[in-house]
Amino acid sequence: MTALNHLWLPVPTDLTLLPNDAHVWRINLDIPEAQRQNLLTTLSGDEVSRANRFHFQEHRQHFIAGRGILRSILGRYLGIEPQQVLFDYEERGKPVLADTLAKSGLWFNLSHSQGLGLCAVNYHNRIGVDLEYMRPMSDLEALAKRFFLPSEYEVVRSLSPQQQQEAFFRYWTCKEAYLKATGEGLAQLEQIEILLNPTEPAQLKTSENWSLFELTPAQDYLGAVVVEGSGCHLKYWQY
Template sequence: MTGLIYMWLPAPTDFILLPNDVHVWRIDLDRPEAQLHNLAATLSSDELTRANRFHFQEHRQRFIAGRGILRRILAGYLGIEPQQVQFDYQHRGKPVLADTFASTGLFFNLSHSQGLALCAVSCDRQIGVDLEYIRPMSDVEALAQRFFLPREYDVMRSLPADQKQEMFFRYWTCKEAYLKATGEGIAQLEQIEIALTPTESARLQTLQDWSLIEIIPADNYLAAVAVAGFGYQLKYWQY
């Protein structure tokens, strides 16, 4: 498939987001203990409560890393300290910047899977990102029949067995990225039609005013970013 990103640039010193910029950050969630301690110190009390609900230490630490680094990234754009970033939550739990920051026009979305996360940021454009670790699934065709539209399912069913799994995750990440951008739930998966082939990049068939960017951020991972509109400049940063 297309969309392989060969170079993730080092984090910039100055976080500058122009009106047509779309920035995608790759975040390694497995961090040293000392760094986790510093990141935890920037979290709100409700974020720490959520972190402590995780049964396994690995999951707890990855949550702290993801939210702490998200705060650092957003703080860089906003010109404030990470602990000053405030979130509101939409009815389906999607975090957005609090109304205090509405005038900045900053949109963001975070997705994580296993030890990796992606954060997508834009100015005045709705944006969503979904990241999935490609894991073996014996029922991939049945899942496609359940969640995908007939034409999407037919594409998957026509492929050789060794291509079906990748195609499933391409469809899934593209749909989820759009649904996360708009704040809709997974129940809407079959309302969104994606046009793609094994050799061509995805596009939203049902909505012409949205863009899809497919990314292979690391071995055994697939991701997609959904952005409102066109004519943007993409930059890829490694945190």
């Protein structure tokens, strides 16, 4: 596995986010009912309504856990209570801090898959994170042909079935993390070029200055973080 399996550390009591740091939080979304009910009380009315629209109970529970824990994390950096965190939404639905909190310079992004979540946070630079559970896919080559550039599709096609799956999800997470950082959304997936081979870290090919980091937060999961600019140091916390 080329993506690094980092050591996820317990959060220090004197949590400090330095200007050149980005913090990545690993979040377990399968939590006790009592904890989930406590988190539910911190959500806004529109978040509760959104949670109630999920058809499957598991999806509703994961949404409550993810949003509640996101509020808890952001509240620590902002020095406010979780229920005081206010969001606005960009055109494609990406949550950002509301204007009253935006002066803090804090940027964040959240992704979750199955029962795991990742939250990435930094100051003053756009940031995106994507997390995917590597499930078996019978139509993997067809999806690669549809969503990836021809050169990327050829890389996937040239690999063994086991390597194909990992390469597909590496491409996907890297592309989606970038698109979540820019707020452009999945419609642009096939326009983002990733240079990738099975033995080296992936590279994001863009005319702008972005940093790409791959990670494996748990067995059978792949993730990626994209941060605007260069010289960023990542720290990894277990919520």
